[in-house]
Amino acid sequence: TQLLEQSPQFLSIQEGENLTVYCNSSSVFSSLQWYRQEPGEGPVLLVTVVTGGEVKKLKRLTFQFGDARKDSSLHITAAQPGDTGLYLCAGAGRGAGSYQLTFGKGTKLSVIP
């Protein structure tokens, strides 16, 4: 069974601070996605990383895929209250004989004005 561990589980920071969220596994993934979910809504895709060592930037968000394609990180610069939400990583890979998309349990971020 492929598992994705996200840390920290909860994060509460002041507006303007920087933060990093981690997504780790002992399994290799062919690609990794990051989603953000706001209360009362479904997750929305932020980015997909495919190549080991790949770095993608989306405005103030920077995503990195580990060289071995087992881990990923999301760094937010100068966090805004609008960044508040549940951040989920999801790894695509073969597990238990079939191809699966495995989600981490998420990091709940609160940005205080």
Next chain:
Amino acid sequence: KAGVTQTPRYLIKTRGQQVTLSCSPISGHRSVSWYQQTPGQGLQFLFEYFSETQRNKGNFPGRFSGRQFSNSRSEMNVSTLELGDSALYLCASSSLPATSGIDTGELFFGEGSRLTVL
């Protein structure tokens, strides 16, 4: 274009009852995946349907079942409800099978159906 539509949004059932949830994917999408989301376990994969065929199934008991119709709309059913089935059930659609092994495309999620079992 219209997004993924899930109905009902909220429902309350009692133990032993059964429930059917519906999902209408984005027009043109033939893949529908179902997930159960709870605070303790996060998002857990239930099953995926593509062109009316179940492609993949997660590690859930047989009480959880689903189907997909020729218009790509999907339903999931939970029989003999237990307290632990209380959760947000999310449906996601995509143009390609999410578990195809091809570079994974974007999953478009609905707002979910929140089930409470008393």
